[in-house]
Amino acid sequence: MTTCKPGDLVNVPFPFIDVPEKKLRPALVLSDQQFHQTSGAIILMMVTSAGRSRWDSDIVMDDWQAAGLHKASILRFKIFTIDEQLVVSRRGALSDRDQQKVRNFLRNIFSYWA
Numbered sequence: 001m002t003t004c005k006p007g008d009l010v011n012v013p014f015p016f017i018d019v020p021e022k023k024l025r026p027a028l029v030l031s032d033q034q035f036h037q038t039s040g041a042i043i044l045m046m047v048t049s050a051g052r053s054r055w056d057s058d059i060v061m062d063d064w065q066a067a068g069l070h071k072a073s074i075l076r077f078k079i080f081t082i083d084e085q086l087v088v089s090r091r092g093a094l095s096d097r098d099q100q101k102v103r104n105f106l107r108n109i110f111s112y113w114a
Helices: 033-039 096-109
Strands: 008-015 022-029 041-048 074-083 089-093
Touching: 008 041, 033 041, 074 096
Parallel strands: none
Antiparallel strands: 008 022, 008 089, 022 041, 041 074
16 A cells, blocks of 8 residues: 555546546545545545646646656546555655645635635
């Protein structure tokens, strides 16, 4: 099992709809280690290089190469929870600048709950 902390980029298996195989995709860790230990789960945010289908809420990564990605990528507001044991490996981490973008975005989106 890979130990992950908020801001890490990890590889997780994503299933395909039309074929019985899975492909590793990067995802951003949002939850902290205490949550992982008590729940056995991890909360992630989608990372994609799909620039053709932009969402208004997409966060463009400035330092995608330093985060261990092979293509210019964006963080997409698709949040999901999986069993922590499904994390295959740690890929890298967001730069401080990109982490601040995510913090600001989450603060705005969840301002009601703060």
